[in-house]
Amino acid sequence: MNKKTLNKLEYNKIIELLTDHASSFSGKERCKRLRPMTLLADINAAQQQTAAAFTRIVKKGRLSFSGCNPVNDSLKRLEVGAALGSGELLRICKLLETAGRAKAYGRHDNNDEEEDCLDSFFQQLEPISLLTTEIRRCILEEDELSDDASGTLKHIRRSISQMNDKVHATLSGMVNGSLRSYLQDPIITMRGDRYCIPVKAEYRSQVSGLIHDQSSTGSTLFIEPMAVVKLNNDLKELYGKEQEEIQVILARLSEDTAQYIEEIRTDYTVLGELDFIFARGSLALDMNASMPSFNTEGRIRIREGRHPLLDKRQVVPITVTLGDEFDLLIVTGPNTGGKTVSLKTVGLFTLMGQAGLHIPALDRSELGVFEQVYADIGDEQSIEQSLSTFSSHMTNIVSFLTHVDERSLVLFDELGAGTDPTEGAALATAILSHLHNRGIRTMATTHYSELKVYALSTAGVENACCEFDLETLRPTYRLLLGIPGKSNAFAIAGKLGLPDYIIAEAKTHLTEQDESFEDLLTDLETSKRTIQKEQEEIAAYKRELERLKMEVRQKQEKLEAQKERILREANEKAHAILSDAKETADETLRNFRKFGKENISAAEMEKERERLRKKMASVSSGLTLEAKKPKKQHKPSDFKLGETVKVLSMNLNGSVISLPDSKGNVTVQMGILRSQVHISDLEIIEETPSYSAKQMHKTSKGKMKMGKSFSVSSEINLLGKTVDEAIAELDKYLDDAALAHLSNVRVVHGKGTGALRTGIHNYLKRQKHVKSFRLGAFGEGDAGVTIVELK
Template sequence: MNQKALHVLEYDKITERLTEHASSEPGKKLCRELVPSSDIKEIRKNQQKTKDGIDRIFKKGSISFGDNKDFTGVLKALKIGSSLDAANLLRIAAFLDNVNRVKSYGRPQRDGEARDSLSESFELLEPLTFVSQEIRRCIVSEDEISSDASPALKHIRRDIMLTNDRIHEQLGRMINGSMRTYLQDAVVTMRGDRYCIPVKAEYKSQINGLVHDQSSSGSTLFIEPAAVVELNNKLKELMLHESAEIDKILAELSVKVSEHVNDIKYNSEIMTDLDFIFAKASYALEINAIPPVFNDRHYFDIRKGRHPLIDKNKVVPIDVYAGKDFGMLIITGPNTGGKTVTLKTVGLLTIMGQAGLAIPAGDRSELSVFDEVYADIGDEQSIEQSLSTFSSHMTNTVSILKNADENSLCLFDELGAGTDPTEGAALAISILNDLHKRNIRTLATTHYSELKVYALNTAGVQNASCEFDVESLKPTYRLLIGIPGKSNAFAISSKLGLSEDIIDAAKEQISTEDKKFEDLLADLEMSRKTIESERLEIAEYKKEVEELKKKLEEKTDKLNRQREEILREANEQARDILQEAKNVADETIRVFRKAGPGASMQDLERARTGVGQKISDKNKAISVKKEKAKETHPILKESQLKLGESVKIVSMGLKGTISSKPDKDGNLYVQCGIMRTKTNIRDLVLVKEDDGKAAMKKFYGRASGSSKMDLSRAANIKTEVNLIGKNSDDAIAALDKYLDDAYMSHLNNVRVVHGKGAGILRQAVHAHLKSVPYVKSFKLGEFGEGDAGVTIVTFIK
């Protein structure tokens, strides 16, 4: 692909943005060096990899390849037997750990998961975990080797520590003893790996030892006392042994790594390639791009295409196609209307697709493979070469005409501009006609009306225009294929306030043919807008019809399911009825046979009566079901309900008293004996107070005036319940059970001990007592009965 076109179409800016999505330097290098391909097999392969990368990011999120480095120099050093330092060994360990993470990322999430174009790359990675673990065991950081790296190193460091301790002990006695007066400071310092003490210069003769340094003022001498010279010598020797042992450890680690040089090299290549692929996938997600379909028949169909370098919140999608019904597209329209952007969008998306990148366009967008893309776009006036704009454009055009063939895509911006309009238009038509005869796919923008006529009159050449809103004096940036652009100079001038006299005078300067052509374009534009409006209206109608059709189908399906359910239930009921009838008939026959010829008339009549009774019972049950199904009752209002009011729960056939107010949905609690039932106001009817009391007495098995009592319950029941220490919920539950037992045992009154405290438990007890139907009254205890800590409850007799 020629570099001029790549530069003009700003492909370099795409690779810069792509590079930002790579996480390793080798991956970034591949992104920077990415160039379009003209091999359709390679393009499809690369597009598939990009697509699979996008799918994996969607499923598992992103993965970093940041520890992948350029190990070329390191691997060469290992091959010739050189030892690596700790820093390079740690980089290899970090890289192998990264390989392990990437390999885990690439594993299938479940058995039988479909493979994709990246599966093999993930499988070929060799984490060499044992190598990275050994490096991590021996090397703590770039500046520190672990003492556990070898037994010898551990032994040497122990000796170093002991020697250090002895030196410090010796020097400590000196600086804290009789020599203290000779010292500048009571500290131990290092000078050239030797332990020294700072001695005042005038007391030099008082200290037996070697002078290693002096202060800048000369007032302090750093002397190594003779008593520690031998120990310092030993320490130096141990440090040399330590350094040698560290070199030995690094050499052994390097040998281990060198055994897997090829594996590390292949790992690096695969990691670099995966980083590059996932960078393309990540960039595709950023610009909302999709992998296009590719063909080799030189036609393209870009749907909702967007220029990737324009703000995605401002760019206007375009539909542009060429190569099937026509091979050349001539785009007209006002300045800043989007003509140049259209050319750049087609050119840039084409080379992006051929580079294996996803393109910001709609699904099913299709591109073709071109060996070359030529572009003459923008003002290329050259002062250095003394070329005018026209000359510069014509130089480019001559080069394109010389090199382009049927496998090329040519893009011309304002073809023939920069010179006399009549000559420029004639040249432009001639150039386009030459390209058209050679079957070269071409897109050109122009202002010349002659080119619009050329497109109308030439088979295989199509007009297109960039829409312009005259009312707002703004382009819409929509591309309309099949419609030449109308000149809006007069309309725009009028809107901007130019005198009508001047505009009328200008119109008189235009030839009759030009006027007719402009009028024809105006009629076409009006027809297009009318058709577009009607198309949108029809689309809305179609959408409504589809929605109604869908609702009707859903309703029909629901009715069919209900009908099938009703038929199924009816068949099951009929089967049960027939089975029951058969059972009755069989039973009757058995009775008659058992009775025999000598059976009395009374026996036979009893058998007949039994069969009749069964039929009667069945009919009665059916009647009750019908009656229940028809049963209705007036819906109560909230104002009709009071706490303690007697009601009946229709659906359950239970009677009780209201123990809570209805909530916003009409739900409330009804006390049915010892059961507290949640129901809805719609399921309640009021009952008379007498009926409620009778029902309550019947529920507890106690008739009015009866002396019958539950002796076993009465023998164990106490006259007092203690609720102190319980929370409100537990206390009410215990109280409720106790009151039931006390009332069933025919106690007249009982004591509820709840304590004084903050009064919360007392309030809860009193609120509950108000809802108990068989509680006649309650009061706080008198002096001597427990005062406010006790409530006396009296039952209904």
């Protein structure tokens, strides 16, 4: 791409924005060198990298590369065996720490996350944690090593501290003792690297020692007393040893670092590349940009593109197509109407896209790949070369007109301006016709009506205009494809206060053809707006229709699924009922054959018939669709403790163990199940009163037996009783049940620790009139109930 075009389309300003998003020297340098590419594979690869960085920033936040400092010079010194300073080692350490943070950032948190094109970069990073830990342990700051860097350094510094204490103690004794009256001030000071005291000049002979300095007035001499000369010498020697040990430590660290020269160099290169890529992703995020698709057919489709250098809160999006149905787009309209912005947007998007940057436009925007972009935009007047505006434009156009080809994009701003309108229009038409005949993608802005007519009358050429609001005298900056724009000179002049008679006079100078053409443009613009509004309404209706269709389809699918489920469940229930009916029929036949052989009494046969009738009734009741309702509405006062009730919603019998509360809820014990039930869901089971002792005395033995058959329940509740209490009660109950000719009874003992159940089972094993017993099945009370079959 030629540098002049990059400057005219303000590509350099985009690069400045991009550079601001990089945080390392290497990354910033790569941003500054970024130029549009021309190979489709390279462009797509760069776009994929930008998209991957954009996605990672959205998910995990931005990644800083500020610790990626230049280390190439230090690595070259290591290669020749030189020792590095503490500052250089710290810079390498920060680089490796940055590599460690970047590698951790690059890991996928979830296994289901898809890999992207940046994984290969993160995998190349080597943090070398052992080296960074050692450098951090030894070097605290750029000019400070830790005492723990080596045992020798720690010993030397301890000796220095002790020597300093001795010097201070000696000098403090002098300052506060015998020499106090000879001193200018009672202080200890340093001159060079020697401890001194400030002695008045007139007392020089009273203080023996070495003079190291004097004040500017000469009244004070800074003397090192002889008593501390040796101590200062020893201290200086210790400082020398300290520096020697520091050099030894730095040499050792440099030797350790030299083992990883290639890894460090790779880290620096990869981090710089990642910083460059993430700067592109960060810029895309700030611009709310998207990845365009690319083609080699020169086709441009920008959907609601926003110029990236304008305020994104105020910029008006434009939609532009070029290179599909037409290869030449002529944009007309008044000044300051947004024509140049539209032109620059197309050119700048092309450059940004081919540089691997996302563009601030809607998804599914499309750009062509061009070898060159030529632009003639702005005021080309050159005073130094004595060229007029027209001459400068022509010079620029001539410079690239001979180089353009089918892989070029050409942009003209106010083509043919700056000269006689008639000749300028003819020249502009000829230039555009030449480019159009060669199939070169071209976009031009103009005021000339002749070019509007050329676009209307030539196949493959399209008009466009920037909308202008005559009420506010302001452009809307919306680009309308398909119709030419009006200059609106008379309307603008009238709104600004030019007298009507002058405007009327001006209109008389227009030919009838000019007036008709302007009226045609007005009608076209009005029709365009109406059609566009109707299209937007139609699109909204279509979206609403699609939404409704989707809802109907989802509801239909849901109904079909429910229908299949209901049919499947109904078939399963029918199959179960048929199986149960078959078993009942088989059992009935077996029983009646047995009755015939064993001469069973009529009472037993009647009892069996009653059992079958109840079973059929329960099956029939289970098939009804309506929920059972109690035979009558009960009042809270109707319920008493121990009352036998039926829970309609669960089709289970139970006993009331708490009276109704203020809300009408009753606690019901149903086997091992205890639940709160509203009285509206309960039906009191009317039981035949038990026979009294008085009646028993009055009746015969046979009559007493008949009475028990009406009063003995088929269930006994032993919950909460001890084993002995339960056995005593169960023994009497089983006698009554046997006398009442019950074949099966239900013993409720609960689960608990299992002691009560075990005691009951041991008791049942010893009873002669017990044929068999088993734990309740699911729906019968499970392990909290034992079903006993009597002989």
